[in-house]
Amino acid sequence: MVKQKLIVIGNGMVGHHFLEQLAARPEKSLFEVTVFCAEPRPAYDRVHLSEYFGGRSAEDLALGKVERYREWGFELLLNDAVTAIDRDRKTVTAASGMEKSYDRLVLATGSYPFVPPIPGHEHEKCFVYRTLEDLDAIRAAARGARRGVVVGGGLLGLEAANALKELGLEAHVVEFAPGLMSVQLDAGGSELLKNKIEDLGVTVHTSTATELIEEVDGRLCMRFQGDRELITDLIVFSAGIRPEDSLARSAHLQLGERGGIVIDESCRTSDENIFAIGECALYDNRIFGLVAPGYTMARNTVAQLCGESMSFTGADMSTKLKLLGVQVGSIGDAHGRAEGAAAITFVDEQTGVYKRMITDNTGKKLLGAVLVGDTGDYDQLLQYHLNAIDLPEHPEQLILPAADGAAPALGAGALPAAATICSCHNVSKGQIVDAVQGGCCSLGEVKDATRASTGCGGCSALLKNVIDEELAALGMEVNNHLCAHFPFTRQELFHLVQVEEIRTFEELLTKHGSGRGCELCKPTVASILASLWNEHIHRKPHVGLQDTNDTFMANMQKNGSYSVVPRIPGGEITPDKLIVLGQVAKKYNLYTKITGGQRVDLFGARLEELPEIWRELIDAGFETGHAYGKSLRTVKSCVGSTWCRFGVQDSVAMALHIENRYKGLRSPHKIKMAVSGCTRECAEAQSKDIGVIATENGWNLFVCGNGGMRPRHADLFATDLDDTTLIQYIDRILMFYVRTADKLQRTSVWLENLEGGLDYLRAVVIEDKLGIGAELETQMANVVGTYQCEWKTAIEDPEMLKRFRQFVNTDTPDDKIAFVEERGQPRPAREGEIVRIAEPA
Template sequence: MASYAFCAQLAKHPDLGRWQVTVCGGEPRVAYDRVRLSDTFTGKTPQDLELASEAWYADHHIKLRTGTPIIHIDREKQIVLTASAEEIPYDQLILATGSNPWVPPIEGVDLPGVFVYRTMEDVEAIRAKGESSQSAIVLGGGLLGLEAARALQGLGVETHVLERASRLMARQLDELAAEVLLKEIEKLGIHVHLGVSTEAIRTCDQKLQIALEGEESLLADMVVISAGVRPNDQLAKEAGLEIGPRGGIAVDDLLRTSDPRIWGLGECVWHRETLYGLVGPCYRMAEVLAANLLAMGTGTRFSEAFQGASRATTLKLMGIDVATLGIPMEVSQGGGRYVYQEPGICRTIITEHDCVVSAVGVGPWPERDRLSLAIETGQVFVPNQFQHFEQEGLLWQPGTAVPVAEWPDEATICSCVGVSLCRIREQVLNGANLEKVSQTTGAGTVCGSCRPLLAELTGEGTGGFKIPGRKTLLVVSVLSFALLIAAVVVGPWPMSQSILDHRFTFEALWRDPLLRKITGGTVVGLAVIGLALSLRKRWGWLQFGTHGFWRGVHGFFGLATLIGFYFHTGLSLGHNLTLILGVIFLALNLVGAATGAVAAMEPVSTGRAGLTLRQWRPILTWLHIGLFVPLPLLVLFHAISVFYY
């Protein structure tokens, strides 16, 4: 995965042509997503997990050689030797050899029916054996071991997990979180044995017998070893490169090894006393290394340095949410420890100087992503937030602002053209600025209300954007609401019973047929103009004014139409089709006012409020349009009845 990430970074730059890039992989297939290996047990094919096709490498002029393991590095001659005795020269060599599964030194690990869980070939062999097995034992209660156990159970195999430590995922979870995870896993029907050591694996009556230290032996049809991984540094060690004290190829912040022409990348490296086994840090390394090698190719100075990366882990294990954020809990000095528990949920945070430095959770945690950002940025909390956490499991009060970057991928950023956050993120990751994002996706090119959000996502600030017509639209929308509410409260105009009544003269609007035709025609005319203005964003030839300006004018004409309707009817809606026409007209204006208010508030709303407004605006818009659809026909019938009957 690290090798592919590096190639993907290279492929983004036109300077790639300066390099002849050759990728040699020991496995007989292109790079694939190891994180999702267990998906192959539920119907996914190996092709579904591929990160790129062979054609992708060819299209970017990268020579891919699968099934070509490198067995020796000759640093003096600057060549590598393949398993088929082929010599390949290099100017710069990148070692992205990943890690190997650690197999405990016990008797029987090489018996038939004993597997490791690491590669696609391993998974295919485990699945083939599992389909004809009734029972299985997994050695290791870490992440990969639990994934293997769940996959085997999904095949209908009775599964036992043996973990030497006193809790599951001992390196990631504290005791409380591990206990909750254990209970949830046992609910799934998986048998977990903690604090047990395997002495040997032997054959017994066509089964495998697992001898346990101080415990009764267990029998199973197959055994899967998933007891952790170790950096695959053997090739570097044999070449005389410096190796870290706990294994791994020692690299500096440029990811350069002790040989200046050899570089390290991914799980195989030892950097600043740390081994990284997560995807995120490996991808960050790929960015740094690609930038520096491209700089080398153009003769410029190195521009990037790898200074470590977050080791936060958020995953769904057996359908159970598991999160570890910040520094490992055993590393933290810990000024405070706060815990929240309920059935199936455990959340723990560690604080130092009023900042959260570490967090562990099992079960759903709605603030997880926001908390991760708070840890990375060193956000300072107040004491009552920690008290609220212990009581409710939340640090923030419901409804408080959530940065747009934390919105769901499917959240709508631009309501006008229907652009989601996911599409914006893709452009930003490809290096696009605000204007490029707008040009490519169309976001922000109509009314402009989403431009503050685009600026936030592209890192170009969040202020300074004035949306033409926004205040006008808000004012007329509020006035329309007020007029509609007043109409409901006051009701129809009370008609006078005598010509001596002072209201009689004003009532000529409704008694005089000519005046009624004039007011009715005025209402229709205003409505037609308002309809035409609502189509402004579809008229590319109309250059005068902005869409925001014309949208404000559209709202003004909507208000004028509502006032004209009052003068035309006195809010006496009549009967039959006339009553239906009046009710639909008022509903149209009510929804229109709501749509206008939502559209006006979008540019100045952030957090959950902004997300909610963008979710509701397209709904209100289409409801507004839907209410308009029957009006022309109803108005036509109404006009015919007035003029001819």
């Protein structure tokens, strides 16, 4: 079968989404796909562009990876812009001279920043804010600069102002209109936003028109209408976007009066073989400058190409975001332009909150809303608006601060099945209900099955309500019990053990459980007891509770032998110790491998060999590495300022300090950490549960990252901390996690399920909202103070050593464990390779 040639021009967020959607379909194989990208790198997240200055790298922002495109079988041509489309011959020509023919063509060329034609705007210290290259140029210009001005007070302009602030500049915003964000906000909301942003140190000049930019004494002087002026070191233009339609124009496709490639409901242009999606497309005389409508067009076009019909009829432009730390939300007709529209406004000048609802002339339907300073009501109001749900009798209660008996929350049950719950991935309530009916019983399972709440995460609370409601409707109890033996969550059990000072599993089982326990509750309770009282895991009452790896303080491998991992704090090791590892491995014929956590793993130890191996390691100064435990594994580090020319802090010393502090802490799941000595991030701290990255002024703390099966980028928790505060925050975060996480829940999933998320965690840890900060620290101090190397204790205790006998009635080794050699080292023998060695009679 001959494949259809599909060419995609443009690899921005929408272009990438289009390809991602196509790749997920079986019809993918019907197309031979070529992608032209004018930029030197594949698609990245422009929505979070300003975080590039807050520590995220280009890789962090990347959406499309070259390898991914290769996996999909799509040809990706970087750094090669298409210069012409020949519609008669159905070919495109690129800057490199390459010519390619197409059957179907998708234009995803996006937009370009509009720069007002002010005389002097071409000055080399004038920038736009669109690509990573733009940001690099701004960063370079900001060195040695004091002040930066953003022209444009819209959404992107305020983002840019934030970026200038992050670069340490005194930031100003110059806006032609009388208010900020005039598209999304009404006058009142706009005024309050201005006040809040000025409180944060950004100077705002509204109703200000720039007439001239000129260089004066090596700096820039902006002259405004009315004889005012402002001296600055650099200027960033962010005065709106214009559709990038020049290719379409020269190919004589139909354009709108003010630009934009005209598309119909199927996203087709005036040429039926050419589609346009995203910010370059014009539908119903509108450009949609948000990512969600662009994604909808992308999905629509994929459907068309696969022979399905689906129509794009415009998109909701409601938006909720945080600008310079100020929450802003805008829904529907925010200005109340519809006939007969009436408004209800709530203003709290003390706390700086502005909320306004626009209702229709009957007062029954919500046409729009503006929220500044507090967007807590956004989700609920959006549902009223999108689904045209009748407002309650006293609609004002929806935006008033909660008082007893007020504001009946809109239950998930009131939403129609078509209601969109997750707008990032366009998941409806109906799809979520289907997933629950199909057997998904938890937030995590539904997220995996539907992708709901895996984008911005803003809908997670609503999603949980929908799930719980549906579970209840199905007559299923929402059961978070640990297991059949304890009708409590892990968090509740932790609390019981702590408050009642319970010291053993038996005691807890007698008081609060039933039956004899199982492989779920025993290790969980053992972990809780260890977190709280930190007794040796081999003390008699705890012996039968431990998983096999904890019991034998080594990691069982597939043939029943064990691996041994001594602690190498921060990955720093002396040559002498390295030699000992080699000698021990050689003596006991162990397979050695360097781990990802900067230590050495010794495989193939027999149960009965473990104590002897450890005696030699301990004599050489090693300690247990807890690779077997649900506990701190490693703190990875780079060499830091001691050796590296880029390092700004001593990352190794910090890694050692942290590893030695938290080693031995038993937790709901394993914990990995890393410390990087500069923003180049060689220790990969942003993929760890706790990540520390050095700055000129101290340390940035990242939390709840994860590698492995379900990678999660860590969240920036706090910046520029001194050593003491850094440790204080980590103490509190870890103990709070130990207290409140579910069994076997990594910090990443814990945070995603924590109601209130990162903001709540900050409130608990930084502001001490729950008043437990000191208690968490004391608890941690207790764990740190009672640390013992479990192996050192064990080899000194003959009773404990009795556990390490393969057979309690003979010294004969287990003949079922056999090894063969491969690449100069032992490995477990496979079936058929085992040669029985005759035992002596």
